[in-house]
Amino acid sequence: MRAFHIDSPGAAPVLREIPAPIPAPGELCLRIGACGLNFADLLMISGDYQDTPPAPFTLGMEVAGVVESLGEPLPAQGTADAAPRPLPAIGSRVAVFGGQGGLAEQGCFPADRAVVIPDSMSDTDAAAFQIAYGTSHVALDHKARLQPGETLLVLGAAGGVGLTAVEIGKLMGARVIACARGADKLEIARKAGADHLIDARTDDIRAACKDLGGVDVVYDPVGGDQFDAAFRACNPEARILTIGFASGTVPLIKANHLLVKNLSVMGLYWGGYLRFRPAVVTDSMAQLLRWYEAGRIKPHVSHVLPLERAAEALDLLRQRKSTGKVVVTPR
Structure with a gap:
């Protein structure tokens, strides 16, 4: 089968033929219809992601x-004679x-992570769904406890998460x-429901937020100077969600500033919950799928490219030329 593969640590990924996988115990083999790309894929190429697998990998x-x-x-966890876990x-x-393993024609994955998708959901939507929506829902609902009427500032508001x-x-x-960044991206955010728009290229983020009464929750996948500006625009008892650092700069937080305004800074790594508290992800995904089937949420996919153009697809993320999600299909 074809796969976009990294052969050794530090090597650039290449499209090559590799043996078709065979599922190990607890795995399923999937005929892949679509793969959603994430900023973390770029970090894996450079070896900077916290969960980068050992090479070789796809x-x-x-x-x-x-x-x-x-x-x-x-076998189910517990006694030795416990019933086996059901598989899809x-x-x-x-x-x-x-x-x-997703940028390939086939792949083997943990069966207990598989989510059966509704007939109304395309492969493209399904591949663009879990990480982006799961991260935001767990962050805003489970972590920040966002309340009706509060003001939420979303940085990187036209990106995947x-x-x-x-x-x-x-x-x-x-x-x-x-x-x-820019009117085109802000228009996409407006169509997604944003009440107010700030252009990160030209506007003073702190001043614009202060003019709107300050913010109660900050959702930050960007870091860097934008984090600093948002931090200074927070109301007392605001919650700041650190989702990632697309700017390339991890901000330093002065603890005494947290104290003065009674602020909370919360880290959110969605994939981590699958290891230590999977019910958080399971419950969240059930709610998100209900919203999808009701037509209340819909993934925004700016580009769909075939597997032979996977390098180009990743470059769209690297150059920030995409909005929402980029999806790659085997054909």
């Missing part, structure tokens, strides 16, 4: 497709956050301020 963190085969079931049926359509934060924040009853 890029692509989240996928959708059809279950082709199953490995042996794993062969032929079912699922989405999986596997962490790697930022745009979903605009949508979900609005669904949760917040007043949403979207910050992005």
